Amino acid sequence: MEQYLTQIAPEQRSLETKNLNVYYGGTIHKLHDVSLQIPQNAITALIGASGSSKSTFLRSLNRMNDKVAKVTGQIIYAGIDINHKDINVYQLRKQIGMVFQRPNPFAKSIYDNITYALKANGVKDSAVLDQAVEDSLRAAALWDEVKDSLHKSALALSGGQQQRLCIARALAMKPDILLLDEPASALDPVSTAKLEETLKQLRDQYTMVMVTHNMQQASRISDYTAFFHMGNIVEYDRTEKIFTTPRVTLTEQYINGSFG
Amino acid sequence: MSDKKHTHTHQLQQASRETRHEWYGKTITLASVVGIIILVVAIIYFIGQRGLAAFTTDHVKVTDFLFSADWNPLDGKQYVGAAAMIVTSFLVMILATLLAVPFALALGIFMTEFTKKRLTKYLQIMIELLAGIPSVVYGFLGVTIIVPAIRTIFGGAGFGILAGILVLFVMVLPTITSLTIDALKGVPAQYRQASLALGATWWQTTSKVILRAATPGILTAIIFGMARAFGEALAVQMVIGNAVLMPHNLISPAATLTSQLTSQLGNTVNGTLANNALWSLALFLLLMSLAFNLVVRIIGKRKG
Amino acid sequence: MKRKNNAKLQNKIAMITIYCLVGTVCLILLGILGYILGTGLPHVSWHFLTSESSSFQAHGGVRDQLFNSLYLLVLTLIISVPIALGAAIYLTEYARDNWLTNLLRTMIEVLSSLPSIVVGLFGYSLFVIKFELSFSILAGALTLTFFNLPLLTRNIEEALRTVPATQREAGLALGLSYWKTVYGVVLPSALPGIITGIVLSAGRIFGEAAALIYTAGQSNATVSYTDWNPFSPTSFLNVMRPAETLAVHIWKVNSEGLIPDATLVASATAAILVIVVLIFNVSARALGNFIYKKITSAR
Numbered sequence: 001m002e003q004y005l006t007q008i009a010p011e012q013r014s015l016e017t018k019n020l021n022v023y024y025g026g027t028i029h030k031l032h033d034v035s036l037q038i039p040q041n042a043i044t045a046l047i048g049a050s051g052s053s054k055s056t057f058l059r060s061l062n063r064m065n066d067k068v069a070k071v072t073g074q075i076i077y078a079g080i081d082i083n084h085k086d087i088n089v090y091q092l093r094k095q096i097g098m099v100f101q102r103p104n105p106f107a108k109s110i111y112d113n114i115t116y117a118l119k120a121n122g123v124k125d126s127a128v129l130d131q132a133v134e135d136s137l138r139a140a141a142l143w144d145e146v147k148d149s150l151h152k153s154a155l156a157l158s159g160g161q162q163q164r165l166c167i168a169r170a171l172a173m174k175p176d177i178l179l180l181d182e183p184a185s186a187l188d189p190v191s192t193a194k195l196e197e198t199l200k201q202l203r204d205q206y207t208m209v210m211v212t213h214n215m216q217q218a219s220r221i222s223d224y225t226a227f228f229h230m231g232n233i234v235e236y237d238r239t240e241k242i243f244t245t246p247r248v249t250l251t252e253q254y255i256n257g258s259f260g
Numbered sequence: 261m262s263d264k265k266h267t268h269t270h271q272l273q274q275a276s277r278e279t280r281h282e283w284y285g286k287t288i289t290l291a292s293v294v295g296i297i298i299l300v301v302a303i304i305y306f307i308g309q310r311g312l313a314a315f316t317t318d319h320v321k322v323t324d325f326l327f328s329a330d331w332n333p334l335d336g337k338q339y340v341g342a343a344a345m346i347v348t349s350f351l352v353m354i355l356a357t358l359l360a361v362p363f364a365l366a367l368g369i370f371m372t373e374f375t376k377k378r379l380t381k382y383l384q385i386m387i388e389l390l391a392g393i394p395s396v397v398y399g400f401l402g403v404t405i406i407v408p409a410i411r412t413i414f415g416g417a418g419f420g421i422l423a424g425i426l427v428l429f430v431m432v433l434p435t436i437t438s439l440t441i442d443a444l445k446g447v448p449a450q451y452r453q454a455s456l457a458l459g460a461t462w463w464q465t466t467s468k469v470i471l472r473a474a475t476p477g478i479l480t481a482i483i484f485g486m487a488r489a490f491g492e493a494l495a496v497q498m499v500i501g502n503a504v505l506m507p508h509n510l511i512s513p514a515a516t517l518t519s520q521l522t523s524q525l526g527n528t529v530n531g532t533l534a535n536n537a538l539w540s541l542a543l544f545l546l547l548m549s550l551a552f553n554l555v556v557r558i559i560g561k562r563k564g
Numbered sequence: 565m566k567r568k569n570n571a572k573l574q575n576k577i578a579m580i581t582i583y584c585l586v587g588t589v590c591l592i593l594l595g596i597l598g599y600i601l602g603t604g605l606p607h608v609s610w611h612f613l614t615s616e617s618s619s620f621q622a623h624g625g626v627r628d629q630l631f632n633s634l635y636l637l638v639l640t641l642i643i644s645v646p647i648a649l650g651a652a653i654y655l656t657e658y659a660r661d662n663w664l665t666n667l668l669r670t671m672i673e674v675l676s677s678l679p680s681i682v683v684g685l686f687g688y689s690l691f692v693i694k695f696e697l698s699f700s701i702l703a704g705a706l707t708l709t710f711f712n713l714p715l716l717t718r719n720i721e722e723a724l725r726t727v728p729a730t731q732r733e734a735g736l737a738l739g740l741s742y743w744k745t746v747y748g749v750v751l752p753s754a755l756p757g758i759i760t761g762i763v764l765s766a767g768r769i770f771g772e773a774a775a776l777i778y779t780a781g782q783s784n785a786t787v788s789y790t791d792w793n794p795f796s797p798t799s800f801l802n803v804m805r806p807a808e809t810l811a812v813h814i815w816k817v818n819s820e821g822l823i824p825d826a827t828l829v830a831s832a833t834a835a836i837l838v839i840v841v842l843i844f845n846v847s848a849r850a851l852g853n854f855i856y857k858k859i860t861s862a863r
Contacts, residue, residue, distance in 0.1 A: 064737065080272065090278035091271045094739035104730040107753045116748060117738040122277075166734070173738060278741035285743025289658060292650025293668050296717075299710060300671040303678070303686045310689055366585035383586070386593050392845050393596070394771025396814045397834045401596060403818055404603075404827060430592060461571045463578040484677075491679025493774040494815050518681050523819070525685070525778060530693060542685050549678050556673075 004247040005236045006224075007037060013076075014040035014177060014207040015061065015096075020073035020083075022056050022065065030056050030069070034233045036226060038177075043199065043208045045218035045239065048228030049259065054211045057228065058179050061209065062096040063089045077177075094121075097170035098179045102186050103162035105154035105169070110137075110146055113154045113165060114172045132172050140168035141198045160191025164198060171202075178202070180210040184217065196221050215255065219243045227251045304546065311543025314340060314536035325540060331504040333537040340537045342517070342544070344506045349516040351507055352421060352496065353489040356428035357482060360436055364481070368440035369466060391434035399498035402427040407499055414511045419501035422510040427499055428489045436485035443477020444470065480559050487552040491545060493518035517541045597838070604835025607828050613836075617784070617813065618823060626833055628784045631800060632701070632807035636780060637769050639705035639803070644712045645762060651713075652720035657732075657746050676714035683711045684775035691779060699806040704780025711775045712765050719761025723754040760852035767844035771837060773811035781806035782816050810837050 015038040022031035031053045038044050046054040060071045063082070066089065075083040082092055106113050114136055115129045123129060133150065137143040142164040146157070154165055163183060170178060180199070184192040199208065200221055212218050218225050219239060226236040227250075235242060235251040246252045253259060314320045320340045324330075328341025367387070371380050406426050411418030447470050455465040471478070501513025502523050515523075521541050528535040615625030651668075659665040687707030691697045727750045735745030751758070785805040787798055794801040808816065814833050817826045 062737065064733065078272070082272065087272055088274060088276055088279065090739045090741060091274075091276055092739070093737055095272075098733075098737035100730060100733060100737075102730055104728070104734040106731065106734065106749050117735075117740055120740055120744055120748070169734075169738065278739065278744070281741035281743045285653075285741070285746065286658060289650045289654035292647045293654045293664075295647060296651055296675070296713060297668060297671050299713075300675050302690070303675075303683070303710075306686055306689050307682065363585050363589055366582045367589060370582055370586045383590075386590065388845060389597070389842070390593055392767055392771075392841050394773065394811050394837055394841060396773045396811045397600065397771070397838060400814050400818060400830050400834050401599065404831070405599065430596070433589065461575040463575040464571060467578070487677055491681065493679065493681035494777075498815065498818055518679065521681060521685070522774065522777065525688075526782075539685075542682055545679055545682050549682065550674065553674055553677055 001232055001234070002248050002250065003232075003234060005035065005233065006238070008039045012039050013037050015209075016074075016076040017057075017061075018074040018076065020057065020060060020071065020075065022053070022060055023070045023072075024068065026070070030231055031060070032231050033073070036233060036236060038207065038209055039224060040176075040207045041204060042223040043203055043210060043221055044224040044226065045222035046209065046211045046226050046228060047213075047215060047218050047254075049254070050213075051230065052228040053231040054226075054228040055181055056231075058181055058209060058211050059098075061177075061179055062093050062098055063087075064098065094173050095175050096177045096179060097173055097175035099163070099166050099170055099181065099183050101182045103159055103166055105157070105162050105165050107153070107155060109151045110154050110157070110165060111150040114169050117169070117173060136168040136172040137165075139171050139202060140164045141194065141201070142168055158191070160187050160194060163187060163191070163195060167195075167198065167202075171206075175206070177207045177209065180208060182211050182213060185213060192217075215243075227254060229254070307539070307542055307546050310536070310539040311546070312540075314533065314540045318533045318536055320533075320537070320540075329506045333534040337533060340533070340540070342537075342541060344504050345515050345517045345520055345541065346544070348421065348500075348507050348514040349490060349518070352424045352428060352500075352516060353486050355425045356432055356489045357436070357486050359425065359429045360433045360485060361482060363433055364436035364440050364485075365471075365478070367437045368444050368478075369470075371441055372444040373462075373466060373470075387434045387437050390430070391438070395431065395492060395495040396498075398427050398431055399495035402495060402499035410511060416511050417501065417513060418511075419499055420511045420513045421500065421507055423499035423501075424496045424514075424516070425510070427495050428492060431492060431495060432485035432489050435488050436481045439481030439484055440474075440478050443474040443481060446477060447473045476559050476562060480556055483552055483556050483559070487549060490548055490552070491518065493522045497522045517545055521545075600831070600834050600838050604831040604833070604838075607832035608835055612832055617829075624823065624825075624829065626810060626813060626829075626836070628787065629808055629810045629813045629833070630836070631789075632780070632784070633770055633809040633811070635801075636701060636704050636708060636776075636807065636809060637766055639701065640708040640712060640769050641762065641766065643705060644709040644716055644765075647709070648713055648716035648720055649758075651717045652724055653746055655717070655721050656724040657742065657750070672714045672717060675710070676718070679774075680711055680772060681774040683707060684778055686710070687775065688778035697804070699779065699781025699783075700804045701780055701807045702803040704776050704807065704809075705803070707775050707779040708769050708772060711772060712769055715768065716761060716765045719765065720754075720758050723757025723761055724750060726757055727753045756852040756856035759855055760848045763844055763848035763851060767841045767848070770844065771811050771841050773809070773815050776809060776812050777815070780809065780812070782808055782812055784808050 017034055017036050020031060020034045021029070024030055034057055046058060048054045056065065059065050061075060065071055071083055073083065074081045106116060108116065111133055114133045118129060118132055134143060137146065142161060145161060154162065157165060184195050187195060196217065202208065210222065222239045224236065225239040225242040227234045227242065229250055235246060235248045242251065243255060246255060315322060318337050320337045324338065325340055325342050327343050329344040330339045330341040331344060332339035367383065371383055402423055406423045407418035410422055451469050451473055452465055455469045496516055497519035500515060500519050502515050502519055503513040504515045504520065505512065507514050521538055525538050528538060612625045613630060614627050616627055617629065618624030655668070684707055687703055687710065691703035691706060692699060697703045731749055731753055732745055735749045736742065783806050787800040787805065789800045791799040792801065793799050794803065796802060797805070810833050814830050814837070817823065817830045823829065
């Protein structure tokens with residue numbers, strides 16, 4: 001299969017997969033030999049039709065597929081292979097945070113949503129917790145909307161606010177990398193615009209990998225784009241190149257809307 | 261940055277608080293599960309051991325126990341015949357269930373086919389109430405309403421098989437009904453639409469298509485009802501008259517396995533033949549309960 | 565043409581039959597409730613609720629039986645809720661599709677379909693005979709636990725299954741352990757359903773008698789309600805004393821008939837029992853909804 005993958009300079013790589021394969025139920029081969037170098041402090045978009053396994057790939061990066069699938073190959077992070085059985089996945093997930101398709105705040109107050117995992121990690125000082133809540137809510141551009149109702153239930157927020165709360169909750173763990181699985185797919189256009197603005201502002205401090213169905217969204221906010229097709233990675237390059245001068249025919253057809 | 265990454269690498273390869281939590285959680289939930297398994301095994305073992313004593317240490321013949329109606333264990337091992345109680349238990353169970361099934365089907369059809377939301381809700385509450393009334397209360401109602409009524413209509417003491425059947429009828433009704441409703445709800449809506457579109461009347465559709473499709477579920481419901489009737493103790497004991505006699509008509513006093521156990525266990529001395537014989541009745545109950553379970557499983561497998 | 569008319573006639577007859585049968589059941593239920601409350605309630609008085617029962621004379625009360633029923637209920641729930649919770653968490657969260665899970669499900673099914681008299685006899689042979697606890701509240705509470713476990717486990721399991729998988733993912737993605745996610749995130753979300761399940765099972769425990777007559781016993785020791793030392797033999801909190809509950813009292817009064825006002829006492833006790841069970845049934849859902857609202861809405 002025709003393929004073009006750009007290289008990222010070693011010192012700029014935040015995460016790298018080598019020959020990643022994912023199998024479901026022992027026999028279903030979902031992801032084929034994906035090797036991808038993800039740059040730090042940038043947004044990398046993963047695009048492709050439904051069933052292209054882009055979400056499967058994303059969920060392998062923080063080992064969320066552990067229970068449901070077999071993942072082979074290497075995922076290099078901070079100089080070691082994190083796709084190894086001896087890796088402490090709990091520590092790993094604190095450094096590689098994740099935001100999901102549907103907003104999934106806990107059935108707790110806004111404040112507790114952010115502090116629950118911190119408390120579980122042994123942070124007890126209430127001044128530290130207060131500060132973490134404010135910092136992460138500001139970073140997720142939610143602070144001004146909720147600062148007077150921190151002790152209200154998170155379930156009372158709108159969908160867009162809930163999703164930004166989920167981002168704030170992930171940021172409070174001070175991760176290196178943020179994985180976003182179609183974070184705007186359940187949101188209305190106004191909330192989506194706000195979310196995209198938030199992500200752009202976070203780019204300077206975090207490495208972000210985002211699955212999206214929406215090609216406009218990928219072109220608007222991402223720096224790099226990877227195109228997946230039926231479990232294979234077809235093309236990976238800077239976003240403007242993918243959308244203006246793709247090198248692989250299949251990518252071009254997808255961008256032009258011939259299928260998908 | 262590189263320093264931070266270095267410490268991260270270190271952490272990533274070490275166990276942490278979470279690793280311990282995971283072990284802890286798995287262990288205590290597994291302990292509950294193992295506890296339940298041990299409990300059930302212990303029940304079967306204890307009842308089995310005590311129930312077999314009459315046969316092993318007192319040398320009662322299994323054939324006598326099952327087929328003889330001579331029940332007078334105080335007089336010796338030849339008089340440990342449980343046939344009268346076994347027959348009564350089955351008779352009461354079958355007749356109570358037969359009586360309840362038409363009502364349960366009617367309620368089930370009414371609640372799934374007629375879509376008056378409010379009425380359905382009230383009926384649902386009603387069925388839950390019937391299921392929630394304690395069995396001794398049913399027994400008490402049997403003693404104060406049904407027994408005198410039978411006495412007036414048919415003469416005699418009033419205590420007897422018929423009273424037992426009527427009390428059990430009301431008790432198994434909610435069990436059979438709620439499971440029948442589940443079974444009927446499981447029938448896909450297209451079945452009905454297709455049949456009605458072919459010009460069948462509502463009743464033809466319901467009886468030939470809906471009920472037929474729901475048959476395995478309804479059978480399961482009936483088995484559960486039978487199991488409840490067979491195992492119910494106090495309500496039956498209060499109205500059946502407690503005389504170990506082969507039933508010859510519906511108003512004669514009799515005793516079921518459960519009623520005999522309930523009323524006599526306190527009157528026997530632990531370890532005697534009379535006591536062991538009662539435990540054999542308990543073992544019979546246990547085995548029947550396992551058999552009901554097995555039948556439900558077989559029906560379930562056929563369905564799937 | 566004739567066939568069609570026949571079908572229509574059948575249709576009509578079927579409809580009428582169904583209405584009649586459903587109507588009959590409604591009448592039976594109304595009759596039962598009306599009779600119990602109508603004959604029983606007039607006899608329920610403050611005196612009845614607060615005085616001791618008598619063995620031979622009229623005008624006894626049910627003070628001790630009422631307390632025993634509540635005490636046994638509380639003890640049973642204290643023992644059975646943690647075990648049922650553990651088993652339900654195992655089944656929903658950890659169980660894989662293997663022989664152990666299969667065995668466990670079979671065991672729970674078997675336990676839930678055992679007649680309560682059989683469970684009671686097991687409790688009798690284990691606690692009263694083997695462990696020589698004699699007829700006691702402790703033996704009764706443990707036996708009721710066995711009786712309660714399968715249903716409660718199933719109720720809690722159902723409540724846990726209503727919590728979406730996305731909640732578990734949210735916890736795991738923050739680096740929480742699965743266990744911490746379950747008890748810190750999933751359990752609070754499932755709490756309304758769990759509470760409903762517990763209260764419903766409480767109604768069943770409160771009305772159960774067959775499992776108790778040979779474990780908690782059919783008689784009462786004289787107790788003092790001012791003695792708060794649970795190890796004192798005369799304390800109302802002592803778990804080693806025999807205890808007759810309301811449900812057992814109805815059965816006892818009826819089958820022995822030693823007191824002249826047996827029917828009155830039984831009907832009043834039945835009325836109390838039914839009212840308490842009704843309260844449990846009605847409040848189960850209301851309480852669940854209330855807690856749900858508390859969790860989801862503004863504080």
